[in-house]
Amino acid sequence: MDYQFVDSFRKPQVQHNWFLDLNPLSKLNIIIILAIIPILSHSWQVSVAVITFYFVLAVASNRLKQFSKVYVRLALLIGSLLFIMRAMFIPGEDTLMKIGFITITQEGVDHGARFASLVVAICGALVFYSVATQARDLMLALEKKGVPHTATYVILSSLQSIIDLGRMSKIIMESQKARGIETEGKAMNRIKAFFPILGPLFLGAISNSEEKAIAMDARAFYAPEKNTHLRELRPVPMSEKLILVIVNLAFIAFIVWRVIG
Known part of the structure; x- marks a missing residue:
């Protein structure tokens, strides 16, 4: 260790x-x-x-x-x-x-x-x-000032979700390109390549939300005790x-x- x-x-x-x-x-x-x-x-x-x-x-x-x-x-x-x-x-x-x-x-x-x-x-x-x-430092500082940890988590999770969606969209686009689908070039080609990624993107976002909910329950996020911080x-x-x-x-x-x- x-x-x-x-x-x-x-x-x-x-x-x-x-x-x-x-x-x-x-x-x-x-x-x-x-x-x-x-x-x-x-x-x-x-x-x-x-x-x-x-x-x-x-x-x-x-x-x-x-x-x-x-x-x-x-x-x-x-x-x-x-x-x-x-x-x-x-x-x-x-x-x-x-x-x-x-x-x-x-x-x-x-x-x-x-x-x-x-x-x-x-x-x-x-x-x-x-x-x-860093957003997590700002949320921690607000929590130290008395803001409920549920509110800070919602804000931090929303900001992180935007980053995760952007990263996931790039991965899906790279996968589409590896399959031979044209994702670059003319604007019409980019538009045609954009709509097929919406389905996997939304499904992935829903799956990530479920995983976060399970992780929160496993860590007793809603327990009426004072939270600890890493x-x-x-x-x-x-x-x-x-x-x-x-x-x-x-x-x-x-x-x-x-x-x-």
């Missing part, structure tokens, strides 16, 4: 990174503030600054590759689409370009830049938190509490400044 591996579960799990080792609720507090700042500022420059700060945090937490892989594509897709739609259909007095019945105005471009950067900044908060925090979070140090106090006070000062301004 690997006693060193067993002993590793008797102490809090850490990743030896200052941001990743923050309590999940502490990280959530910081990320929510970063998402709210662009909403209150009404400025695309502030939104861009917040987006840049996400990348700085990603570098500092060694999550740049995972963050940029998802966020850059999402930002380009959503940001460009929202900017074009707003720039084309928001009326204004200063006309920049006219293409048929579409009139692009300076007001539309400004509004499109503000709105697109705002949405992209909010999406960045969600993406960065998802790559910097994974433990580290105690929140005083330095982390002090950082949160400073961040929240600075955010309150920013709100007061915006209201007075």
